[in-house]
């Protein structure tokens with residue numbers, strides 16, 4: 001224990017999420033815990049997530065499938081499937097107020113109007129029996145009390161904003177008549193309709209082809225700049241993160257294991273899992289040698305290993321990792337890492353990371 | 357040559373093999389159209405989905421040919437044609453010089469032993485009611501000459517070991533394995549008959565990054581060990597860059613550019629390849645500002661009604677009148693002929709020119 005980086009780190013059992021400076025974040029998720037009570041047992045899907053995003057900022061939440069990215073987002077949006085899902089601890093502070101302590105009616109008003117979500121699978125999130133125009137218009141009719149005609153005009157305007165060609169004609173069409181990329185634009189239009197302060201986009205381009213993905217990401221980034229929105233971009237693609245994010249939160253087994261401004265993390269990760277991810281992706285700009293492969297598999301959430309959840313797969317694991325859960329150590333003003341040996345990891349440039 | 361109404365089959369579409377080897381597979385002008393019919397009683401054909409429309413390439417022993425392209429461009433159909441799971445509308449697939457589209461019975465069976473497939477989806481491509489031992493050993497039922505009955509269990513265990521799974525898992529069922537492990541089972545099965553060619557259709561696309569690297573490394577190791585030739589299909593250009601020796605880029609049923617890995621990634625001459633490469637997000641935030649992004653307009657047109665002339669012209673920023681009139685053949689463009697540089701590779705564009713889009717590091 002005395003040789004670990006832990007001893008000289010500033011240890012805070014419940015640290016403020018890093019980043020942001022003085023001003024109040026738009027959204028501040030603190031120590032969020034979510035579990036699913038299923039027949040097989042209790043699946044601990046989210047185990048103390050901390051992240052924050054400011055107006056005009058893009059936070060990327062990165063992690064492999066099952067790491068808890070979507071469940072966290074659902075808890076923030078207030079659309080968690082409950083039961084079986086239960087929020088057991090934590091705060092979701094939006095514009096200074098804890099959403100988890102708000103009444104249902106009040107929350108519903110915030111959802112859609114002040115914060116909106118974009119899903120991966122646009123086809124199943126849109127209503128198949130309503131025309132696109134009706135669905136977009138409904139937002140204005142319900143939230144702003146516009147007439148049918150006014151709402152339709154607004155819908156067309158929105159479709160033009162997200163660059164859907166021939167919006168006037170296509171407003172009458174149904175979701176299945178749109179291509180995947182166009183449907184995702186409709187989803188974006190729907191999320192943008194009431195000009196929310198925060199958008200959570202859950203793998204918005206994962207189902208799309210790479211050229212269409214580029215179109216959609218471009219649009220999203222442009223709209224964000226224009227309206228100075230906070231954007232939480234959930235993804236498993238390190239390339240997308242590097243392209244658009246200001247800061248990044250890496251999730252593993254329901255925890256943020258590292259958070260950092262995007263430039264720093266690619267230069268020098270402070271958590272062995274981040275390090276492993278960066279080394280294991282093939283790159284279009286590098287031919288490279290054998291890929292580094294993280295050994296083993298992500299844990300079963302019914303049986304998360306004691307100590308650090310990553311310890312069975314970690315090349316750096318020591319005895320302490322098998323017994324003590326690493327707190328989120330503050331690496332510097334803007335960075336944090338949940339690793340007993342974050343210092344050693346940060347300083348280590350022996351492995352073939354990036355070759356940059 | 358300039359009067360060719362359809363992309364002429366280049367004499368050697370793949371370019372000469374540097375080692376002067378004979379190709380193990382030669383695909384010539386392969387076409388697969390799926391008829392679109394109307395009416396229930398009197399089904400009449402009203403058109404056709406031109407899923408694959410004149411594809412030619414060679415595959416050499418021991419090499420990896422990567423095939424990339426967007427969804428629906430015909431990659432899986434090419435794979436299924438190679439595996440004899442579909443009958444081509446026209447064209448030839450020569451295995452060591454013999455056209456396998458015309459073979460049947462015994463002769464076909466003998467060839468099929470040498471060409472095996474690994475599928476994309478490790479969740480649905482394995483029969484849930486069969487044990488791992490039965491799944492991997494199934495090919496021996498069809499080709500008993502490869503492994504006599506008494507020897508099969510040992511052979512299956514050997515195969516499990518080769519792909520990095522515990523040989524004791526032989527009696528388990530697919531649902532007891534993770535995605536990456538199931539993909540290993542699929543690979544073990546593909547290896548059972550000691551094939552020379554493995555057609556892998558998106559073998560790692562369904563896997564998480566950390567597991568994807570394990571499977572890619574395994575495939576590379578097995579290739580060296582057994583001298584396998586891979587046709588590696590993927591929509592992920594980074595994976596193909598990593599694993600392929602040569603790359604073919606497909607668009608709407610055609611190969612539009614074909615060449616060595618460095619030629620395609622560092623010296624692309626076809627506008628579609630350039631757009632595709634420029635759209636790949638690079639995990640390097642420093643490259644953000646310096647990158648030129650080519651954002652294509654619109655979507656891929658329907659393969660039932662492809663544009664006249666060059667099929668890419670509806671999205672191409674360089675398109676001119678000629679592009680609507682004349683179909684550019686997949687050959688080395690005249691400007692690059694005899695240059696002996698990396699741009700001297702087949703590219704189906706009337707106005708091919710080099711453009712570096714992936715920032716060199």
Ligand SMILES: Nc1ncnc2c1ncn2[C@@H]1O[C@H](COP(=O)(O)OP(=O)(O)OP(=O)(O)O)[C@@H](O)[C@H]1O
Nearest residue numbers: 390405407426427428429430431432433434591659
């Ligand atoms: N049996 C079939 N009947 C009709 N059309 C078909 C059939 N099989 C494939 N197609 C069509 O042929 C085209 C090529 O399909 P294919 O599956 O080869 O694409 P792909 O490149 O593998 O795409 P993906 O990246 O999505 O796997 C598509 O338009 C597809 O809808």
Ligand SMILES: Nc1ncnc2c1ncn2[C@@H]1O[C@H](COP(=O)(O)OP(=O)(O)O)[C@@H](O)[C@H]1O
Nearest residue numbers: 036045064065066067068069070071081084301
């Ligand atoms: N409705 C549900 N019932 C039970 N378990 C769930 C439910 N939704 C999600 N989970 C579990 O929660 C974990 C995290 O899921 P998720 O947040 O969707 O992961 P991802 O990071 O891929 O978005 C997974 O193990 C998933 O199986």
Ligand code: SF4
Nearest residue numbers: 308311314321339340
């Ligand atoms: S705490 Fe230990 S096991 Fe966990 S990431 Fe750090 S070194 Fe590895």
Ligand code: SF4
Nearest residue numbers: 666669672679705706
């Ligand atoms: S032939 Fe014309 S339309 Fe086709 S890729 Fe070349 S320039 Fe573009």
Ligand SMILES: [Mg+2]
Nearest residue numbers: 069070071202
């Ligand atoms: Mg998810």
Ligand SMILES: [Mg+2]
Nearest residue numbers: 431432433557
């Ligand atoms: Mg396919």
